[in-house]
Amino acid sequence: MTASRIDRTAVLEVRGIDVAFGDRAILENVSLTVRRGELVSLLGLSGSGKTTLFNVISGLLCPDAGSVWLEGREITGQTGQIAYMLQKDLLLRHLKIVDNVALPLLLQGLPRAAAREEAARHFADFGLAGTEALYPAELSGGMAQRAALLRTWLVSKAAMLLDEPFSALDALTRRQLHGWFQKKRTELELSTLFITHDIDEALRLSDRILVLGGSPASIREELAVRRPSADADFTAHPDYPDLRRRLLEALGA
Amino acid sequence: MKRLRSTATSPTGRRLVPWLGALVLLTVWQLVSGSGLVPRFLLPSPLDIVLALHQDRALLWRHLGTTLLEAGLGLGLGILVGFCLAVVMHRRRLIRELLYPLLLFSQTVPTVAIAPLLVLWFGYGVLPKVVLIFIVTFFPMTVSLLAAFAAVDRDEIRLLRAMGAGDFMVFRLVVWPASLGSFFAALRVSTSYALVGAVIAEWLGGSQGLGVYMTRVRKSFAFDRMFAVIVLISALSLALLALVNLLQRWLMPWERRTAAAAESEDPWAADS
Numbered sequence: 369m370t371a372s373r374i375d376r377t378a379v380l381e382v383r384g385i386d387v388a389f390g391d392r393a394i395l396e397n398v399s400l401t402v403r404r405g406e407l408v409s410l411l412g413l414s415g416s417g418k419t420t421l422f423n424v425i426s427g428l429l430c431p432d433a434g435s436v437w438l439e440g441r442e443i444t445g446q447t448g449q450i451a452y453m454l455q456k457d458l459l460l461r462h463l464k465i466v467d468n469v470a471l472p473l474l475l476q477g478l479p480r481a482a483a484r485e486e487a488a489r490h491f492a493d494f495g496l497a498g499t500e501a502l503y504p505a506e507l508s509g510g511m512a513q514r515a516a517l518l519r520t521w522l523v524s525k526a527a528m529l530l531d532e533p534f535s536a537l538d539a540l541t542r543r544q545l546h547g548w549f550q551k552k553r554t555e556l557e558l559s560t561l562f563i564t565h566d567i568d569e570a571l572r573l574s575d576r577i578l579v580l581g582g583s584p585a586s587i588r589e590e591l592a593v594r595r596p597s598a599d600a601d602f603t604a605h606p607d608y609p610d611l612r613r614r615l616l617e618a619l620g621a
Numbered sequence: 622m623k624r625l626r627s628t629a630t631s632p633t634g635r636r637l638v639p640w641l642g643a644l645v646l647l648t649v650w651q652l653v654s655g656s657g658l659v660p661r662f663l664l665p666s667p668l669d670i671v672l673a674l675h676q677d678r679a680l681l682w683r684h685l686g687t688t689l690l691e692a693g694l695g696l697g698l699g700i701l702v703g704f705c706l707a708v709v710m711h712r713r714r715l716i717r718e719l720l721y722p723l724l725l726f727s728q729t730v731p732t733v734a735i736a737p738l739l740v741l742w743f744g745y746g747v748l749p750k751v752v753l754i755f756i757v758t759f760f761p762m763t764v765s766l767l768a769a770f771a772a773v774d775r776d777e778i779r780l781l782r783a784m785g786a787g788d789f790m791v792f793r794l795v796v797w798p799a800s801l802g803s804f805f806a807a808l809r810v811s812t813s814y815a816l817v818g819a820v821i822a823e824w825l826g827g828s829q830g831l832g833v834y835m836t837r838v839r840k841s842f843a844f845d846r847m848f849a850v851i852v853l854i855s856a857l858s859l860a861l862l863a864l865v866n867l868l869q870r871w872l873m874p875w876e877r878r879t880a881a882a883a884e885s886e887d888p889w890a891a892d893s
Binding site: 439464472476503504563 | 742783795803878882883
C-alpha cells in the first residue's frame with residue numbers, strides 16, 4: 369500500500385485495516401493517525417474490536433488488509449516495534465523492577481548490564497527512584513503501573529499503546545496518575561493511542577477521541593478536544609456537557 | 622498450663638513445640654522397651670538403635686553410597702526426561718494427546734510388580750535400580766510441569782511476544798520461572814520416590830545398598846539393625862528434602878519477598 373498523503377507529523381499511522389476471524393468480520397477499514405505529542409483515545413464498548421486493533425498495531429496479528437506505519441516505516445505484522453500496556457501491570461514477578469523495565473532492551477539485543485543501566489537512568493523521571501531492587505509484589509498499584517509504562521516506553525519511544533492502563537487503580541491513585549501522566553507526556557512528547565471505555569477519562573486526557581463501533585467495527589466519530597490545561601478540572605469546562613453527549617450518542621448509549 | 626501457654630507463644634518456645642512430641646514419644650518408647658513389657662529383641666530401645674547405628678557405621682556408609690548413587694542417577698534421568706517430555710508435549714498438541722493416556726497407564730502398574738521383571742532383564746547391578754527409579758520419578762515431573770506450563774498467564778506471553786521475544790525467550794523469561802514452584806513441588810515428591818524406589822529395588826537382589834543390608838539383617842533377626850537402617854533412610858529422606866528446599870530458596874529469591882509483601886497487606890495474616 370502506498371502513502372496517498374504524507375503527514376509529516378504523523379508518528380503512528382493505521383491505514384485501512386480489515387480483520388476477520390473466519391466468516392466474522394471484526395474490523396472494517398479502520399484508519400487513524402497519532403501525531404507527535406498527541407494522545408488519541410479510542411472509545412468503544414466491550415467487544416468492539418479495540419483489543420484486536422491493538423494486536424494488529426503491536427504486530428501480534430496480521431490484518432487481512434491495510435498497513436501500520438511507525439515514523440514512516442511500515443511495521444505491519446512485526447513485533448518488537450511498538451508495545452502496549454494493559455490494566456494488569458504484567459510485571460514478571462520473578463524479576464526485580466529494574467530487570468522488568470530493562471526487558472525490552474534485553475530483547476532488542478542489549479547486554480544485560482547495559483540494559484539494566486539504561487533502564488535505571490529513567491527511574492527517577494518516572495517516579496520510581498529507589499524501587500530498582502524491589503520485586504513487583506513489593507510495589508503499590510500506582511508504582512507498578514508507572515513501571516509498566518516505563519517498560520512500554522522503552523520498547524519504542526516514538527509511540528505507545530495503552531489499553532485501559534489506569535482502570536484497575538483506586539479512584540484517588542487514578543486521579544494522581546492522570547495528573548502525573550499529563551505532565552509526563554508533555555515533557556517527553558509522548559505520542560499515545562489510548563483505549564478506554566470511560567468517557568470522562570477520555571475527555572480528561574485526550575487531544576482527540578475516536579469512537580469505534582458497529583459490527584464489523586469502524587471509526588464512527590472523531591472529536592477534537594480542546595483541553596484548558598493539564599491540571600484544570602475538565603468537568604467544569606463549558607464544552608464538557610456537549611462533548612459528553614456527542615460521545616454517548618456515538619457509542620449508541 | 623498457664624506457663625506452658627506462655628512458652629508456646631514466645632518465639633523460641635514456639636520453635637521447640639514440634640520437638641516436644643518427638644521427645645515424649647522417644648521417652649515412652651525407651652521406658653516401655655526397658656521395662657520388659659515387650660521382649661527387648663523384638664522392640665529395641667532408641668538407645669539400642671543408636672548403638673547399632675554406631676557399630677555398623679562403616680558398613681552402613683558403604684551401602685548408603687550405593688543407594689544414593691542409584692537414587693541420584695535414576696532421579697537425574699527422571700528429571701531430565703520428565704522435563705523434556707513436558708516441553709515437547711506442551712508444544713505439540715498431537716504428541717500430548719498421543720502420550721498422555723500412555724503416561725497415565727504407566728502409573729497404574731505397581732512398582733513392586735515390575736521390579737522383579739527389571740531384575741530379570743537387567744541383572745543384579747545398578748541398572749535395574751536406576752531404571753525403576755527413573756520410571757517412578759519422571760511421571761510426577763512431567764505431569765506437574767505440563768500443568769504449570771499450561772497455567773502461565775497468556776497475557777504475559779503475548780506482551781513478551783509483542784516486545785519481540787521468540788519462543789526460547791518466552792520460555793526462559795516467562796514460562797519456566799512461572800513453573801519453578803511446581804517443579805520444586807514435583808522434585809520433592811520425586812526425591813522421596815527415588816529413595817524408596819532404590820531400597821525396594823535392592824530388596825530383590827544385588828550386592829550393595831541399604832535395601833541389601835536390610836534383607837541381610839532381617840534374615841539374621843537383628844531387630845536393632847533393622848531399626849537402625851530404617852532410621853537412616855528416614856534421616857536421609859529428610860536431608861534430601863532439606864536440600865531441595867535450600868535449592869528452591871536459592872533459585873527463587875523472589876518467592877519469600879513476594880509472600881512477605883502479600884502478608885503485610887493481609888489483615889488476617891497477623892497471628893496473635
